[in-house]
Amino acid sequence: MASDAETVAAAELAELAGPAEPAVTRWAGVPLTVRRSERRARLVEAAFELFGTQGEAGVSVRAVCRAAALHARYFYENFADTGQLLGAVYDKVASDLAGLLPAVLEAAGDDAAERIRAGIRTVLDFSSADPRRGRVLFTEARANPVLIARRQAAQTALMDAVLRQETRTRPAADPRLARVGAAMFTGAMVELAQQWLTGGLGDDLDAVVEHAAALLRTPYAG
Structure with missing residues (x-):
């Protein structure tokens, strides 16, 4: 027995x-x-x-x-472990968001201000429509090495996308200044999303988008 x-x-x-x-x-x-x-x-x-x-x-x-x-x-x-699994979760959510952006930006046309508004709205709306998405992308496990690496890669990809946008709308822009502006835009977007998801910016998405777009457009003002 x-x-x-x-x-x-x-x-x-x-x-x-x-x-x-x-x-x-x-x-x-x-x-x-x-x-x-x-x-x-x-x-x-x-x-x-x-x-x-x-x-x-x-x-x-x-x-x-x-x-x-x-x-x-x-x-x-x-x-191999839960860290690797969390990486796959992050990749899935980030891929779902990335899949939305091309059509949204295309619909906004060539106007840089409209494209910025459309991008900000899509990121914030996607992340808050299902709070689980926001926790994965922005607000949870900031000390997890796998997610840190994923988020850094995502920020780099966003910065590259912003630089491509700048080249498209202002082909004669100074590359160094464009990169500075793209870095500022990217860092601001991450902080904006975190504050939005934690409720620090209230609940008026339209107002947040408009104000953020006005501020983020400044580095690209000609």
Whole structure:
């Protein structure tokens, strides 16, 4: 007969492994690549929910597997650890936002002020429409090395996009001054988003967009 300690240990292992799947699983007949892709997507979605509602402390292998209804072995099939998983969550949310911007900016035309307004509104609206997105992109786990690296890369990408915009609308602009302006714009946008999401700027999105656009347009005024 197993001892009490052995029984507890077995229970803990079973809990970590996740819920047992039936003999005929949902994966029967599904190609391996599709199975792996679906399991990965479920883990990312579960981590997005946990991180977006509980913060980094809520994201553990056990919690993610439980929320995704998957065995722990499927976690390690896709991710080395929770840091790598959080990186995938960030990439997914950032990709969703990036997918919105081209059409929004195109609709704004060539007027630089309109494009700035459209970009600011899209970022703030996207981030606050689902608070989980904002926590992932701007306000949570600022000490997490994986997310720090992702956010730095995202800021660099935003700065490059601003520089391309400046080249498009003002091809004769001084490259050095354009880069200074792009750096200021990028840093201001990150802080603006953080303040908006924490409620520090009130709840009038139109007013925030208009005021921010007027201030952020200044470096590009000719």
